[in-house]
Amino acid sequence: MQMGICNENAKASSSQSPSRAPAPTRVCLPPVCMKRYHHFIQTGILHENANANPHSPRTLSRAPAPTRACLRLPLEILANIFREVAPSSPFYNTPSLDDPPNPGAFPYSIVRVCKSWRNAAYSVPEFFTRVFIFVDVDNSPHELETKLCRSRTLDLSVYIVRKPHTSVLADPLEHPRVCAAMKALVPHIERCEVVSFEVLHSWSLPSVTDDLFRQAPKLHTLTMKSLLVAPTWTLRAHFNPEKWRIPARCSNMRDTTLTCHTIVDALRTPFWTKKFSKLNRKTLSVAHCTTLDDCTFTLCDLLRTFSHMGHFAVLELLGVDLAFQSCIDCNDPVRVSYQNLNFEGLSRGVLEGFFAGTENQTDLCSLYIARCQLGRIDYLAAWVLGLQDIDSGEDVVSFVRHWNGFELRLERCEGVNDDCIELLTQMRPCGTFFAKTLRKLIIVSCPSISVQALKTLVTLRKEEAAKYDPLQASDNPLPMHQLEVTGAREQLSEEDLKWFAENLEAFHWQVAKASKGFASPILSGDYSDLPLSDFESL
DSSP states (O other), X not given: OOOEEEOTTHHHHHHSOTTSOOXXXXXXXXXXXXXXXHHHHHHSOOBSOTTSOTTOGGGBOOOOOTTSGGGSSOHHHHHHHHHHHGGGSTTTSOOOTTSOOOTTSTTTTTTTTOHHHHHHHHTOGGGGSEEEEETTSOOOHHHHHHHHHTTTTSOEEEEEEOOTTOOOSOOTTHHHHXXXXXXXXGGGGGGEEEEEEEEEEGGGSOOIIIIIOSSOTTOOEEEEEEEEOOOHHHHHHHOOTTOOOOOSSOTTOOEEEEEHHHHHHHTTSTTHHHHHTTOSSEEEEEEOOBOOTTOOOOHHHHHHHHHTSOEEEEEEEESOBOOOHHHHTOSSOEEEEESEEEEESOOHHHHHHHXXXXXXXXXXXXXXXXXXXXXXXXXXXXSEEEEESOOTTSXXXXXXXXXXXXXXXXXXXXXXXXXXXXXXXXXXXXXXXXXXXXXXXXXXXXXXXXHHHXXXXXXXXXXXXXXXXXXXXXXXXXXXXXXXXXXXXXXXXXXXXXXXXXXXXXXXXXXXXXXXXXXXXXXXXXXXXXXXXXXXXX
């Protein structure tokens, strides 16, 4: 099917005076052609037969030659087509930092097709507001500047990373490549909303005070991650425990992920923490903090830094392994203000040291603990407590014994069984339940918990609540409100299903799905017999 380009006013335009602009060109694209473009934008594969199954090897063909009509469209028309279909690409919009943009997705999938498509994409600045700079390959100053200038004056999200699926133990060229990227980025820092570093060595990360924070009024998300921590001498040389110091002008900063090396480096700058404390709605994530040999930076130093940084909406500790004994022995905990806590990959001592060495100045809304060892705590009040991927050797019962809150989430905890549920039905010596304000219980993939234990929990708490008038006092016991079980070991009988529905205001039960065998997570079809020559012109 040939594509028609209709210019209804062609004759009229030729007879008009030269001072008047020609009438706009209206393009009539056949549906099959639009469908072909739409599929390519999403997958990077152009199919000859757009109506056929896109995963079938027989429908995959060579990219059309430049003489084809679809590649000879005017640049403006191609750009408009890309604008129409780009938002439907599954990788075009990034929902969160947990799911960063795919460097091989739109628009980078279309700029490799041919020169005309590349020029059409480059003519749309909003397509290139997310810039990827790879530091495991060489980038010339001209290449870096070109990448950053394609968005013209629009706001930027810059990701300085290594290429996916590359693994090396050391890269001595990474640091100078990051320096070159920073040199190119600093003139554009006023336009940056997101700056993310994910490198191999922590000493490759730039200084948050000297390089990045000269002028960044729009910057709201800063991520600095490294796979390997810095040598001991680097940490010692930069750390002075008597000087607490923040960056310059980043009034919109909300989400920050820093390594131990970056924090220690930032403390060299006067008033760093004081200026950071003035930022609102802060989320700080501290990752890969490790005590190396005789390094003097300890968990207490980190907690004192937090105490000077004001209120945190979210505070995260990921893989922190600093010396903690001084916090456990501390008789004067530092005052820190945090509303939500996320812990991941912490040892028992670090967990105990954090709670022993801090005194929270506000109510704790949520505490999520993932892949951690559970330490001893005296008392913990949090509206939501979430335990995820806790090893079977950890004593979940003893940890929950000292907690009180509204919602308890147990996800993929191998050691959780009926003993944990039975604890929630027992009374303290003072005559109240353990976790007396508990009303919502969510269980995910903990098959050792029985139906009978859950029925006992609901029954006993309901009977105890019936002894009191809920209007008399606010601290009277209340019945269970909601129970959700996902990945259960057995299906509920009709009788049990009816019982839970009658005794709870909200109830959900789902049995674990049986495995259907191996399925490839990458390929949706069999391409083993497809000639490699079919990809040469893509």
